[in-house]
Amino acid sequence: MNTLEARQVEKAFGRTHALRGLSAKIEPGEIVAITGPSGSGKSTLLHCLSGIMRPETGEVHYAGERIDTLDEAARTKLRREHFGIVFQFGRLVPELTAVENVALPLLFDGHGREEATTVARAWLEEAGAADVADARPAELSGGQLQRVAVARALITSPKVIFADEPTGALDSVAGERVLSLLLGAARVNSATVVIVTHDNRVAAYADREIVLRDGVTAGEVMA
């Protein structure tokens, strides 16, 4: 099964030890919130779990396979086919319209433009952003940007969704909408969700909360 696991992971940036021997196990279909004070290593953990970064020591396993030893090309392929990733600021391509942005992962996968656009429109509809499908990122509000970014992450039906403070820049109403979109789609696909947040209300949606402090787990809270 698609279990995600970090074992004794360490990662340093120069003299800053972001992670110091951290272990965590996330079961398939689980919704896990990673919380902790700023600078405690939440983002770094997310980057290591999703194969964006390689830890210096320790192991990262996904679906029974060790992924931190894979080369960049293999990890890229893994991320494209199994993971969906959302960051705090949507970071959409500024020159492309919303629907083109959402279609990108399919286009990169070699699907035709028409097909990719059709699917992208459907996802935008799902995300409640159909009305801005042909607008460019600069014309969108923060909440709309984030919903488009979530649609882009979901279009490949990922097995695991990683989100780093996806509601951090939004007011509570917009944040709520983004979150329910993300979790709703995850439930339908029975996908795993790993969500970094410092918002207690977001953490309340999770099955489990992993609290970090100074690069190690400081505790766990079960829902």
Place this chain on the structure above:
Amino acid sequence: MSSLLTVARMLSHGGSRAERTRARLMAAGAMLATWFLLGAANVLALRGRLNEWLGPASDPGTRRGTALALGLLILPVAAFLHQVSRLASADRERRLCALRLAGATPAQVRLLGGLETTRSALIGTVAGAASYVLLQSAARSLLLDPGSPADVAVPPLLCAAAMAIVIVTAAVSGLLSGRQVVATPLGVTLRTARRRPRRYVRWLGLPAGLIVIVVLSGAGVLPLTRPITTVLAGAMLLTIGLLLSPSSLVRLSARVAGGRARSAETLLAARALQADPRPWGRTLSVVGLAVTIGSVAGWEQAEILATRRATEPFWLSSFILVDLALLVGIAVAGSALFVHHAEYLLENGPMLATLQAAGTPETALRRVLTRQALIAATPVCTLAALLGVLPLGASAAVRPNVWYLWPLPHALLMAGLGVAAAILAATCSRRRLHRSVSPVRLRTE
């Protein structure tokens, strides 16, 4: 003023990586400009008839034209410098605000900007002049027997004038570029952000084209003995080329490519071009000019070869020198594209890193860069080559003794070189791309 110099020195120590690169590239551009100007001055200082292998510099009659051609090489350098001045503008703007917040007046901020540019120009010019004089005197003592009429140094006065031209131009453009940004303590607003060119600017092409023709023929570069129709036709087409500004051609090409894109790479490339075609247009107009001149030169060469059956050293080395100068022009303009890539990557680093994090392979992102080059450079270079080939080809049809086998491939080669320079610039940006998509760029402040 002296306290301002102190601030400038403090700032240059604390500059970001991109800003240091900017200063270095500016100095390099100033150095190139100095070389070309000193070369021109050097040619002007020659006296009497010299060895025919010196090509157009050997004959007093073609010497002024040669100097002018060397001077024209400043054009690609200017395009390069303009691109460099846009580099790291985000860093600079942030710093300008900080200065205003710290109590600097708008005039002082502008002056600081001018000082920075002047400093780079000064370093580049001095290094350029020193290296030129050294190399040239070494070459003279090694290659020429003393007493040869070619054994001349650059006259000190001309040397100083060349250096002054470069430095003053840099200072003025540094001050002027600061005029467009209004740095308030709260943030920077571009007073004339990305303003569209005024309507009358488009019509400047007509007189500009004519002036170019007149100056070129006056300087003895274009033979006025040719049938006048040729010159007129050439002037008209050149003018049309100048009117059809490459920026709009690039935008058009990008729109077509974006509409038909089947792949994500082409779509991304085309849309990025369409959103900001001006840097490409500026640079490619210089490349296009070189391609046009090169295509014209191809006919010239064929005709001379055919009519004189000339394999005389004068003509052969003239051909080679002209082609070499065009190649240098294309290469310098191409490096301006490299600088533009650097700016694009600097601005879009987090966005590209996000795409990569989402599973887009880096090779695909590399293809985005090369496709930008193809989409932008192909139409401009093709049009430029056609502009060079058509009018002279029409007149050559009247005189069938011209050797066709040379000019057409030559024009094709020139266009190919233009496109190749753009693609090379994209290829050279790979390492920078690799750094821009590193996960480090995912951090949010």
